[in-house]
Amino acid sequence: MRLLLAEDDPRIAAHVRRALEAAGYLVDLAADGEEALFRGETEAYALVVLDLGLPRMDGLAVLKRWRAEGRHMPVLVLTARGAWSERVEGIDAGADDYLPKPFRVEELLARVRALVRRSAGIGSPVIEAGRLALDTRLKEVRLDGVPVALSALEWRFLSVLAHRRGEVVPVGEIVEQLYGDDDARDANAVEALVARLRRKLGADAVETRRGLGYALPAAPSPA
Numbered sequence: 001m002r003l004l005l006a007e008d009d010p011r012i013a014a015h016v017r018r019a020l021e022a023a024g025y026l027v028d029l030a031a032d033g034e035e036a037l038f039r040g041e042t043e044a045y046a047l048v049v050l051d052l053g054l055p056r057m058d059g060l061a062v063l064k065r066w067r068a069e070g071r072h073m074p075v076l077v078l079t080a081r082g083a084w085s086e087r088v089e090g091i092d093a094g095a096d097d098y099l100p101k102p103f104r105v106e107e108l109l110a111r112v113r114a115l116v117r118r119s120a121g122i123g124s125p126v127i128e129a130g131r132l133a134l135d136t137r138l139k140e141v142r143l144d145g146v147p148v149a150l151s152a153l154e155w156r157f158l159s160v161l162a163h164r165r166g167e168v169v170p171v172g173e174i175v176e177q178l179y180g181d182d183d184a185r186d187a188n189a190v191e192a193l194v195a196r197l198r199r200k201l202g203a204d205a206v207e208t209r210r211g212l213g214y215a216l217p218a219a220p221s222p223a
């Protein structure tokens, strides 16, 4: 899944980005408020991590603009330590959760997972779809209970579909969530990825709707 990280402190940005990427997300970075605003208006993100203290345009103003424009992606705001009024303002402006600095990156990851899940209407950190179970905490996929080794890209693909299980996800959206701005990637790359996954997980693991997109089954297979 594709996330936007808006953070001007290069050390925090690099640290958080590394952790998010290791957790399987594709991360775009914005180092100021104007860039964050623009990216949030033009790209589809599964979630935004938004520092409130940003140059050029502060995070609160960015968030208010997005919400006024009807953009509903989940937003986790990063606030200064002890600044309770910032937190109140952030939540009132439409933030879904907040994290005061300094924070442990493990906590940020847990909050990101929970927000992405909640926005997909999924309660459990283990998402079941057909014979597959995706454990979002361990970044592990199990087929009939047995863990399967997957590449980062394969995980990201299944994660996008699992968060919308039972729904056909259009190829264009999948390409964006997997590759971001990389123009060289297209539907053919996704098709090749699905072919690899079918070899690992069985022919019926991922449903293809010709010309439309891909889907995972809505519910676990009956035992």
Ligand code: CA
Residues within 6 Å of the ligand: 007, 008, 009, 051, 052, 053, 054
């Ligand atoms: Ca800052």
